[in-house]
Amino acid sequence: MAHAALTVQDLTKRFGADDASNAVDHVSFDVKGGEFFTMVGASGCGKTTTLRMIAGLEQATSGAIQLDGRDFMRIPPQQRNIGMVFQSYALFPHLTIFENVAYGLRLRSIKQIEIERRVTATLALLQLEPYAQRHPAGLSGGQQQRVSIARALVYEPAMLLLDEPLANLDAKLRVQMREELRALQRRLGITTLYVTHDQEEATAVSDRIAVFNHGRLIQLGAPELIYTQPRTLFVADFIGRANFLPVKLADSAAPAAGVVLANGARLAPQRQVALKDDELGRLQGPGDGIVMIRPEHMALTASQGDLACRVQRIQLLGGLMRYSVATPGFDDAPQTVLVETTRPIPGIAEGSGAWLGIPAADAILYHR
Ligand SMILES: Nc1ncnc2c1ncn2[C@@H]1O[C@H](COP(=O)(O)OP(=O)(O)OP(=O)(O)O)[C@@H](O)[C@H]1O
Numbered sequence: 584m585a586h587a588a589l590t591v592q593d594l595t596k597r598f599g600a601d602d603a604s605n606a607v608d609h610v611s612f613d614v615k616g617g618e619f620f621t622m623v624g625a626s627g628c629g630k631t632t633t634l635r636m637i638a639g640l641e642q643a644t645s646g647a648i649q650l651d652g653r654d655f656m657r658i659p660p661q662q663r664n665i666g667m668v669f670q671s672y673a674l675f676p677h678l679t680i681f682e683n684v685a686y687g688l689r690l691r692s693i694k695q696i697e698i699e700r701r702v703t704a705t706l707a708l709l710q711l712e713p714y715a716q717r718h719p720a721g722l723s724g725g726q727q728q729r730v731s732i733a734r735a736l737v738y739e740p741a742m743l744l745l746d747e748p749l750a751n752l753d754a755k756l757r758v759q760m761r762e763e764l765r766a767l768q769r770r771l772g773i774t775t776l777y778v779t780h781d782q783e784e785a786t787a788v789s790d791r792i793a794v795f796n797h798g799r800l801i802q803l804g805a806p807e808l809i810y811t812q813p814r815t816l817f818v819a820d821f822i823g824r825a826n827f828l829p830v831k832l833a834d835s836a837a838p839a840a841g842v843v844l845a846n847g848a849r850l851a852p853q854r855q856v857a858l859k860d861d862e863l864g865r866l867q868g869p870g871d872g873i874v875m876i877r878p879e880h881m882a883l884t885a886s887q888g889d890l891a892c893r894v895q896r897i898q899l900l901g902g903l904m905r906y907s908v909a910t911p912g913f914d915d916a917p918q919t920v921l922v923e924t925t926r927p928i929p930g931i932a933e934g935s936g937a938w939l940g941i942p943a944a945d946a947i948l949y950h951r
């Protein structure tokens with residue numbers, strides 16, 4: 584199968600002339616041949632609209648889309664050779680699974696023998712052969728979703744577009760199906776553009792992810808990079824879990840000189856990032872910076888650390904202990920901090936006084 588490469592440049596969509604903002608706002612990215620690329624973001628951030636413009640189901644207001652260097656905007660949707668899978672499988676209830684998968688090929692008046700060859704091969708690929716003669720109602724949700732993927736793949740498309748394909752499945756099946764999908768994508772090497780609002784799903788399966796907010800692409804990169812080096816507070820908050828501590832700069836002209844925490848303790852975060860204008864409003868009270876630290880990087884002990892705190896809640900979540908602690912911020916404003924460990928911490932119970940330790944190597948300072 585082809586390893587097509589997609590280029591999206593300055594893609595913009597405005598639905599109404601009097602809309603206050605663009606649904607998709609000057610978005611640019613490349614999807615490499617054979618890549619599993621995911622667009623992730625909260626509801627309404629423009630993921631589906633971007634996907635629909637690439638599929639040709641929605642006309643762009645401006646910008647360019649190319650597949651392997653060809654101008655895609657001039658090619659009618661049915662000739663774009665793209666396989667699409669949606670959240671609702673929309674299988675035909677009165678047709679067998681075989682005929683559901685064959686349907687699009689019949690519309691294209693492909694020869695019967697070729698249809699049989701392709702449908703049989705595609706059903707085998709998705710382990711659906713035993714169900715070929717059943718109707719959709721006789722299949723589980725996960726199996727039905729596999730049929731919808733088979734229906735997209737049977738065209739042998741140059742690229743696969745998937746819009747929240749697992750959203751209708753229960754949590755456990757969703758995890759299983761995303762691994763199946765990833766394995767299938769690897770095996771076929773098919774260029775895949777995936778959409779989800781589930782950040783864990785995005786980071787688990789993707790080669791690279793693009794984080795969207797309000798129609799704009801905020802950060803693009805490998806999951807590990809986005810997790811360890813979020814460019815904005817929004818990305819830090821959206822991908823994974825984050826603690827945000829208000830701080831003052833020790834030297835307002837030199838963020839690298841370190842910061843002062845609410846209790847006067849000093850810290851020199853290894854990484855410093857200037858806040859974008861639209862996030863300056865998140866600075867609190869007298870603070871001129873925010874230190875971001877992941878819960879699993881925080882230390883919590885009974886005896887010593889950077890910040891005094893009180894343990895409010897301890898939860899066991901699967902293999903993880905999660906401690907919610909309260910520590911005074913500036914002007915004694917209480918703030919909650921999460922600490923996650925793989926083992927219970929000795930001497931710590933709900934209601935205990937304790938200490939938070941912040942390793943400078945894992946802390947990121949976002950500053951004015
Ligand atoms: N046909 C339309 N007419 C007017 N506005 C639209 C239309 N389709 C989408 N929008 C608006 O464009 C914005 C982006 O919508 P889109 O469906 O792309 O978001 P999404 O990221 O896919 O969200 P979700 O996670 O809820 O599916 C939203 O504000 C939405 O209300």
Ligand SMILES: [Mg+2]
Nearest residue numbers: 630631632746
């Ligand atoms: Mg959507």
